[in-house]
Amino acid sequence: xxxxxRISNLALIxxxxxxxxxxxxxxxxxxxxxxxxxxxxxGFLLGDRLKxxxxxxxxxxxxxxxxxxxxxxxxxxxxxxxEELACPxxxxxxxxxxxxxxxxxxxxxxxxxxxGHARFLRExxxxxxxxxxxxKLLQPGFQDAxxxxxxxxxxLLQERDGLVHRLMELSxxxxxxxxxxxxxxxxxxxxxxxxxxxDKVDPKPGEEEELEEIRQKARRLEEATREYDAALEMLYGxxxxxxxxxxxxxxxxxxxxxxxLDPNLASGAEALSSLEQELQQLAASLRYPPRPDDLPEDxxxxxxxxxxxxxxKRKLRRTLPEILNLKNEIEEKISFxxxxxxDIRNLKRQEAELAEALGKVxxxxxxxxxxxxxxxxxxxxxxxxxxxxxxxxxVIPDFRPxxxxxxxxxxxxxxxxxxxxxxxxxxxxxxxxxxxxxRFLLALAGVVHPARNATFIxxxxxxxVGGVTLNHLAERLDLLADRRQMLLIxxxxxxxxxxxxxxxxxxxxxxxxxxxxxxxxxxxxxxRELVRMGGGGDQGESLARALERGRQEDGSxxxxxxxxx
Numbered sequence: 001x002x003x004x005x006r007i008s009n010l011a012l013i014x015x016x017x018x019x020x021x022x023x024x025x026x027x028x029x030x031x032x033x034x035x036x037x038x039x040x041x042x043g044f045l046l047g048d049r050l051k052x053x054x055x056x057x058x059x060x061x062x063x064x065x066x067x068x069x070x071x072x073x074x075x076x077x078x079x080x081x082x083e084e085l086a087c088p089x090x091x092x093x094x095x096x097x098x099x100x101x102x103x104x105x106x107x108x109x110x111x112x113x114x115x116g117h118a119r120f121l122r123e124x125x126x127x128x129x130x131x132x133x134x135x136k137l138l139q140p141g142f143q144d145a146x147x148x149x150x151x152x153x154x155x156l157l158q159e160r161d162g163l164v165h166r167l168m169e170l171s172x173x174x175x176x177x178x179x180x181x182x183x184x185x186x187x188x189x190x191x192x193x194x195x196x197x198x199d200k201v202d203p204k205p206g207e208e209e210e211l212e213e214i215r216q217k218a219r220r221l222e223e224a225t226r227e228y229d230a231a232l233e234m235l236y237g238x239x240x241x242x243x244x245x246x247x248x249x250x251x252x253x254x255x256x257x258x259x260x261l262d263p264n265l266a267s268g269a270e271a272l273s274s275l276e277q278e279l280q281q282l283a284a285s286l287r288y289p290p291r292p293d294d295l296p297e298d299x300x301x302x303x304x305x306x307x308x309x310x311x312x313k314r315k316l317r318r319t320l321p322e323i324l325n326l327k328n329e330i331e332e333k334i335s336f337x338x339x340x341x342x343d344i345r346n347l348k349r350q351e352a353e354l355a356e357a358l359g360k361v362x363x364x365x366x367x368x369x370x371x372x373x374x375x376x377x378x379x380x381x382x383x384x385x386x387x388x389x390x391x392x393x394x395v396i397p398d399f400r401p402x403x404x405x406x407x408x409x410x411x412x413x414x415x416x417x418x419x420x421x422x423x424x425x426x427x428x429x430x431x432x433x434x435x436x437x438x439r440f441l442l443a444l445a446g447v448v449h450p451a452r453n454a455t456f457i458x459x460x461x462x463x464x465v466g467g468v469t470l471n472h473l474a475e476r477l478d479l480l481a482d483r484r485q486m487l488l489i490x491x492x493x494x495x496x497x498x499x500x501x502x503x504x505x506x507x508x509x510x511x512x513x514x515x516x517x518x519x520x521x522x523x524x525x526x527x528r529e530l531v532r533m534g535g536g537g538d539q540g541e542s543l544a545r546a547l548e549r550g551r552q553e554d555g556s557x558x559x560x561x562x563x564x565x
Contacts, residue, residue, distance in 0.1 A: 001485045002455045004067040007041045009059035012516040024481035026496045027489045029505035034516035035489045045096045047119030052102035065095035070453050127454045138429040147413035150376040156365050163358040174347040181340050195330045201312045208320045211306050217292050218299045228289045235283045359408045373397035383443035388472035392421045456486040493533040497547040504529050
């Protein structure tokens with residue numbers, strides 16, 4: 001039950017507080033005063049979107065908060081609350097802020113929560129019926145879901161929907177395999193040609209880099225050999241004469257001879273002799289350039305292998321790593337073509353088994369659906385009769401086949417009705433007026449039972465209704481309010497007089513600014529509002545007094561009955 005609602009800085013509302021009670025809570029006021037906007041604020045609190053321009057001018061944010069008194073624990077199954085939702089003393093406090101930037105924040109019992117939590121709680125906290133609900137009622141999909149809800153067998157419906165979901169997954173997987181197979185079959189010749197070319201060369205990971213490194217070593221050896229040969233030629237001279245060693249030997253012999261006459265040259269002769277020996281050792285070392293141990297004897301094989309790889313790269317227009325990846329892809333694709341037929345057959349077999357199971361579940365659902373829809377139709381007829389329809393009003397569930405899978409036919413249910421004798425049953429959208437839809441929606445509220453915590457919200461459900469029918473509608477609302485809390489927007493005093501709590505919504509202008517106000521009414525203020533709703537003047541006064549007197553008599557009769565019982 002909704003006990004308290006506060007709205008701050010939202011559109012024309014600066015700060016508004018409403019304390020609701022059990023039974024019927026009525027909102028009245030002139031057209032355009034902002035009655036429906038209060039319900040819109042409640043909708044925002046429970047997940048609806050509002051634009052940032054709804055924040056009152058001059059404020060940095062708007063907020064809506066509410067206190068709900070729970071009669072039973074909330075169902076949080078399927079939603080990750082992070083921790084168990086604790087509601088001490090059965091109180092649930094929701095607050096949602098709308099920032100001027102357009103963003104919003106939701107807190108549940110003081111803890112910040114994702115926006116989806118409010119939408120999750122919505123169906124457990126309110127049951128909303130409005131002119132929008134009338135349009136929803138005309139939709140075949142809504143009617144079908146409504147009639148399935150009457151079965152009260154969510155286990156069977158979940159089993160059916162789960163089987164359909166698994167069938168869709170299997171079918172999608174099979175179609176993906178079949179589509180891939182078709183594409184690869186078109187490419188098979190190309191794949192096999194590419195595989196042949198790659199297998200012919202049979203490249204290895206990192207092979208090209210290793211061969212290039214060997215090539216570079218061979219080139220460095222070749223360059224070193226030329227340098228060694230040049231050094232030897234400088235030492236020995238071309239064709240074995242005229243080299244540095246020969247000239248150095250002649251110099252040594254000359255200096256040795258000169259040292260015999262000049263002892264001062266003896267040390268120079270010894271140095272030249274030592275240097276000659278070092279040159280001889282150098283010459284011996286230069287005869288055999290060092291060769292890397294990992295350098296193959298036949299470097300031509302390396303060049304030939306590099307040429308094969310280069311030719312393969314040009315033919316396939318890929319680098320060697322890309323060719324190796326292509327090789328793996330080709331092997332995987334050809335392997336897939338070889339085994340996919342078996343996969344497809346297995347998936348088809350699984351689909352057939354699930355489709356058979358689905359057919360059996362549908363057959364179990366069918367008689368339950370027919371029986372529950374028939375009972376629902378009878379209950380709905382009883383509600384409609386209490387709302388002023390003819391005693392012979394008929395509601396007929398119209399079952400139509402609906403294929404939910406290949407070879408499996410379920411049913412879809414549409415609501416047909418005949419409000420008048422002799423009239424053939426037709427869909428609601430063919431014959432129902434606005435007033436009839438309003439009453440039909442109220443009849444549904446009396447038959448379909450939402451969560452125990454849910455508050456009924458009626459936004460002008462009396463639209464298009466008048467006369468004696470209005471009295472019937474008011475009586476049904478009164479009976480419904482005995483069982484469930486109700487928030488009701490109405491323009492009719494015949495309904496408003498039955499409220500346990502009555503709030504007047506008005507619009508005023510102060511210092512050039514417009515405000516929407518809310519005032520709880522009692523006593524003389526309540527009487528004046530009923531007079532206004534009744535048309536004002538003597539006519540309104542007379543109607544208001546008559547309604548108040550009738551309400552008092554009904555209350556006295558109820559008390560008397562309670563005492564005698």
